[in-house]
Amino acid sequence: MMAAQRVIVGLSGGVDSSVAALRLLEAGHDVEGLFMSNWSEDEEGYCQSAEDFQDARAVCELLGIPLHHADFSREYRDRVFAAFLSGYRAGVTPNPDVLCNREIKFGSFLDHARRLGAARIATGHYARTDAAGRLLRAVDADKDQTYFLHAVPAEALRHTVFPLGELHKTEVRALAKRAGLPNHDRKDSTGICFIGERPFAEFLARHLEDEAGEIEDLDGRALGRHQGLTRYTLGQRQGLRLGGVSGADDAPWFVAGKDAARNVLLVVQGHDHPALFSRRLTAVEPHWVAGVPPAVPLECMARCRHRQPLQPCRLEITGDGPLVVNFATPQRALTPGQFVVFYSGENCLGGATIATVDAPTAAGRLQSRPVSA
Structure with missing residues (x-):
């Protein structure tokens, strides 16, 4: 691990970020925690922010490190939630987790941590970086979160540590239990904070007019x-x-x-109806971790949702037009508004927003159409 530095860890109250702080302490770093409030408590009371903060505080007390608390709810509403609603109004299915990482967890958090004097930030994400600034897949393939991190700016990645990138989840749980962390057996959080436990359709109905x-x-x-x-x-x-x-x-x-x-x-x-499968998509607004697009055409691997097994594909870019991705095998339920993320070996190259999908008709022929618009 790197030479001893002052590192501020984004603590969520969960076991992953807690073990990230633990590992940094054991490596000799000057560690502090920061809890982010990204959704206002007056937003219908579904977010578990107060409970999460108490868990984060208990961890910091055990580890003997300070805990800061920052409210990024306004930034989240302006930069993430507004785009989330705009996507649904446009008929696509957005992914707010990718935007949250880019704008808040590796944007507002990093800026705040620098003001507190930190040399680097750290999170409990399962991912790795190397000396060249590349974003690499985690050792635990089932927990790898590079899909959600592909849009994080390279500058932010250079100032981020991922202490869990070399570990499997079972090892993280074991480390937490051995250290006596109070949240060692806490269930992993899923879903989006602002939706909470309520049905997704119910939440959308409160914010979008439906017909x-x-x-x-x-x-x-x-x-x-x-x-x-x-x-x-x-x-x-x-x-x-x-x-x-x-x-x-x-x-x-x-x-x-x-x-x-x-x-x-x-x-x-039928789950396997031909109209649900596609071999080709176009994607827009690419972000490349290296800062420049790869040489094309490129034979690489891609995934269009978290934890999807990597799929072989051919990537092409035509002038100023969208990316064109042709898969070796048909892909099920490719969804405009979601992200396609590209890989070469362990290296996450970057990704882009799915714009249109070539979808088979019932007769088995292809027609190019934005299937969610």
Whole structure:
């Protein structure tokens, strides 16, 4: 690990960030903690920020390190939440975790830590960096979080330490228990703080105006009614309420697309229906960790969602146009608004926002269309 420095660790109250602080202390660094409040407590009371802060404070008391508290809720609302709502209004499915990392956890947090005199920041993310400033996949492939970190600026990565990058989750739990950390067996948090435990559709309904409309199959047959296009995403099965469709078998229905002009939700029957699979997408607003795009065409690996096994693909860039990604095998439920992230070996090259997907029709032919717009 690096020479001893003053490092401020972003503490969430969870076991991962706590063990990150523990490892830095054991390596001889001057360690302090910082708890970030990214969602106002008056936002309907669903965020567990107060409970998380108490867990972070208990860890700091055990480790004997100071704990700072910073409120980034305004920055989060302006830079992350506003984009989240804008994406849903546009008919796509945004990923706020990527924006939160870029704008808050490695933006506002880093700036605040520098004002507190820190040489570096650290987090409990499962990722690695090297001396060349590259972002590398974590040793624990199942926990690797580089998908969420691909948009973090290179300057921020150069001032960040990932103490868990060489560890497996089981080792992290064991270290926490051995050190007597009070949260050693705390369940991992999932989902987005501002949504909390409530149903996702319920949350969106509080912030977006929805208009009910028809649900149709790809032949234009009306099957039922949806509650608003913003409530559905590609490949979704739950919430369609399409049991017992006349002339159809008992196989479940899945969202295959949205016709925003007619306010129609398009569905197909069967998890492996051809209309749910695509080989080609275009992507926009790329961010390259190295600061410059790779030489193209490039044969590399990619994933379009967290924990998806890496998929072989060919990456092309045409002038000032979007990235074009052709996969070796069909990919299920590629979703505009989400991110495609590229890898070469252990190296995370960067990523871009999925704009359009070439989706098979029921007849098996390809038509280029933004399937969520």
